[in-house]
Amino acid sequence: MSTLTDKLFKRTKDEWKELLINNAIIIVIFAIIAVVVIREPSFVSVAVFRNILTQSSVRLILAFGVAGIIILQGTDLSLGRFVGFASVLSASLLQRPDYPSRFYPEMAQLPLFVPLLVAIAGCVLFSAINGWVVAKFKIHPFLATMGMMITLYGILSIYFASGAPGPQPIGGHDERYVQLVNGQTLGVPNLVIFATIVSVIIWVIWNKTTFGKNMYAVGGNPEAANVSGVNVMKTTILVYVLAGVLYGIGGYLEAARIGSANNGTGFGYELDAIAACVVGGISFSGGVGKVSGAITGVLMFTIISYGMTFIGLDQYYQYIIKGILIVVAVSLDTKKYLKKV
Amino acid sequence: MKKTILFALIIMMVMPLAGLFAEGQKDSDAVVIGANIYSFQDGFMNAVMKPTLESYAAERGAEIQIVDSEGQQAILNNQVDIFITKGVDVLAINLVDPASAQAIIDKAKKADIPLVLFNKEAPTEVRNSVMASYDKVWYVGTDSAESGIIQGQMMVADWKARPEYDKNGDGKVQYVMLKGEPGHPDAEARTRESVKAFTDAGIGVEQLALEADPNWSVQHGADKMAAWLTSSFAKDIELVICNNDNMAFGAITAMKAAGVRLPIYSVDALEQALTHISEGELDGTVLNDGVNQAKATIDLAINAAMGKDVVEGTSWKLTSDGSKAVRVAYVGVTPANYMDFQ
Structure with missing residues (x-):
């Protein structure tokens, strides 16, 4: 018993x-929840908990x-x-x-x-093109995906306008x-079940498969990975293919979740997703990132936005708080990794 | 092999361009209209205004080119320069930033090309002086405040007719507001006027919450409504006011998920909104008559390009208050009359 208390308190x-820095984001989340609960004790309720999970x-x-793409030092x-x-x-x-x-x-x-498969197939096709362009021509993913962002908007708008009602x-x-x-x-929202299944699958892919290990290797140091026999091109394209599958599933769920779809649906989601990953410790410098990190990052943003609403x-204060939190969370996190190096 | 693929790709990309050039050379005497939409992402502009501008211009035998200003005034400024150097006969411009009206008017004036502004008007304080600075500029649109006024009148009428709306019986309206882009003239006017209708009718109001979204998006409506429905004031909400249909679609989805049905009103009267009304999920919306705005824009543009009086041979009337505007009226859409709009 005394060893346990020693371990917990004698530091x-x-x-x-170090403990504070290592758990900075968790502490930030709890601080936000504390502030919200003090203002509105009814925040602690099953309905709120369910909604936050559903929205996440x-x-x-x-x-x-x-996240996979960020682990490859991309975006x-x-x-x-x-x-x-x-x-x-x-x-x-x-x-x-x-x-x-x-339509x-x-x-x-x-x-x-069937529509789920169509959505996945469409996203995989274009995301694989992203991966191929990045791997083959060594174009920075920022630029390659910026090109895709604009091209795909055109394609999607043409399709959107082609329906019978215009x-x-x-x-x-x-x-x-x-x-x-x-x-x-x-009693569990289906969306939460889907997200849980996807999380488990992603955890297995990242941690238990050769592809997952190759992904971290390529992300950490592409040259070293190449020398040690990892097919960098194949790994890169596969990471984008996996991203395409996930985007297809996400878009399929999002249309029904919000109740309507148009060519503006999804606008700006990339920044939310990237911010959540980075806050969750999936580093822009590549090779680092955990499933639990993505979960923490996403939950943090949903809790902030839900709690403040x-x-x-x-709302103007909400923007200020969100902006500052991103920078604070990331700088604390970077400190953690700097120390390890 | 690789070269063949590359070559094939290039051919595929160039072919449609060749088609564009060929298309541009027909009908040299038709009126050429250079037009823009402030953002193709705006559901209403993209669903209603753009298709009507295109089809009605074709019907009137004019050529129209519509570009996407991507929500950036700087892009629009460049596009206007391109239209001018290309030598269009008339400009039909949907301002991105209403405060930039003067800059666009100056460009048209310098090039001596007539200009029809539509759907977004110069700010009220400077409107008349801006419009007076060039004899060949006109405006087609609505009266921003009117959509909010009509939405407000619908809500007041229902509030008076249905005592059950006043859940807590305090005689006041406890409402939540889903607002569009802060600073957008329509969002500001709708937010203000819809509530003012209650106070004008002697009914007290209490705002429980307001959340604005620069994108007027479905997702915003869904997420914010879901959060409100779990908040401490959830049981007090008597009315949901939405600045546009898209946000109402999201809010309706959130209410369904929570098993709640609160009175909800929006603006735009998109097809999906009419369906929600027919199914008893939406209590009212306001038709922003994009079809007639687009038609008026084309009619004025063609007359202006041909040097005629802009409203000659049309049923449109110019205002006499110095705004040089054709104002298309908004129409309230309710469960009683929605069939007329389907």
């Missing part, structure tokens, strides 16, 4: 400091996609457009048969998995689709 000043679910799936500015692309594809294929302005007026009801928001989703995404199983804080 030197430096050890305390799609963001988390998307964050995993860009993906086209994420938001992928979400829009997948959302519009899914929603257009899953409207109620009796909805007055259907495809004559189309029969499809099985739910470029109208795509609503009236099939009840089965709405139920699948917004329903719950044994909850207590009715003026």
Whole structure:
């Protein structure tokens, strides 16, 4: 017993400091929750907890996609457009048969998995192009994905405008689709279940497969990885393919989650996802990042934004707090890694 | 092999461009209109205004080129320069930043090309002086405040007709507001006027929460409404006011997920909104008559390009208050009349 208390409380000043720095983001999250709870004790409720998890679910799936790319020292500015692309594809294929302005007026009801596969296939195709361009021509992902962001917006807008009713928001989703995404199983929101399954799969891929190990190796030091026999090109493209799969799933879920899809859906999501990853310790310098980091980062942002809306804080202050938190969280995190080096 | 693929790719990319050039050479005597949309991402502009501008211009035998200003006034300024050097007959411009009206007017004046501004108007304080600075500039749009006024009138009428709206029976409206882009004239006017309708009718108001979104997005409506429905004031909310349909779509989804049905009103009357009304999920929206705004813009542009009086041969009326505007009226859409708009 005494060893346990020793372990918990008998630390030197430096050890305390290290403990603080290592858990800075968790501490920040709890500080925010504390402030919110003091202002509004009703924040501690099952409904709030469920909503925060539900609102984090799609963001988390998307964050995993860009996280792999960040581990490769890259970034993906086209994420938001992928979400829009997948959302519009899914929603257009899953409207109620009796909805007055259907995208495809004559189309029969499809099985739910077909549009999901279409969305995934579409996203994988274009994301693989991103990966190929980055790996083959050694273009910085910032630029390659910026190009894709603009191109894909064009493609997605053309598709969006090609529906029978013209470029109208795509609503009236099939009840089965709405139920699948917004329903719950044994009291747990389905979105949370999906996000959990995806998290487990991603954890296995990152930690237990050769591909995962190669990803960290290439991200840490591409030359060294190449010398030790890792196929850098293949690994890079596969990371983007995995991102495409996740964007496809995320966009499919997002359209039904919010209830309508248009060519602006997903706009700006890339910055949220990237910020969440970086805050969660998935470093821009590459080779570093954990599944738990992405989860922490996404949860932190949802809690901040939910909590501040909850207590009715003026939005302009919300921007200031969010901005400062990103920089503070990242600088504390960087300090942690600097120390290890 | 690689070279063949590369070559094929280049050909694929150049072919459509060749088509564009060929298209540009027809009908040399048709009126050429250089137009823009402030952002193709705006659901209303993209769904209603742009298709009507294109189809109605074709119907009137004019050529129109519409560019995307991507929400940036600087991009629009460059596009106007391009149109001028290209030699279009008339400009139809949807300002990104209303405060930049003077800069665009100066460009048109210098090039002596008539200019029809549409959908976004110079700020009220400077409007008349700006419009007076060039004899060949006109405006087509709505009266920003009117959409909020009509939304407010619909809500007041329902509030009076349905005592159950006043859940706590205190005679005051406890509302939450989903606002569009802060500083956008429509967002500001709708936010102000919709509430003012209540106070003008002698009904007290209490704002429980307001959240603004620069993108007027569905996601914003869904996330903020979900948060409000779990807040300490959730049970006090008697009314949800939305600056546009998209945010209402999100809020409706959030309410359904939470098993709640609160009175909710929006603006735009997009098709999805009409369906929500028909299914009893939305209580009212306001038709921003984009079709007639687009038609008026084309009519004025063609007349201006041909040197005629701008409203000659049309049913449009210019205002006489110095704003040189054709104002298209907003229409309230309710469960009683939504069928007329489908």
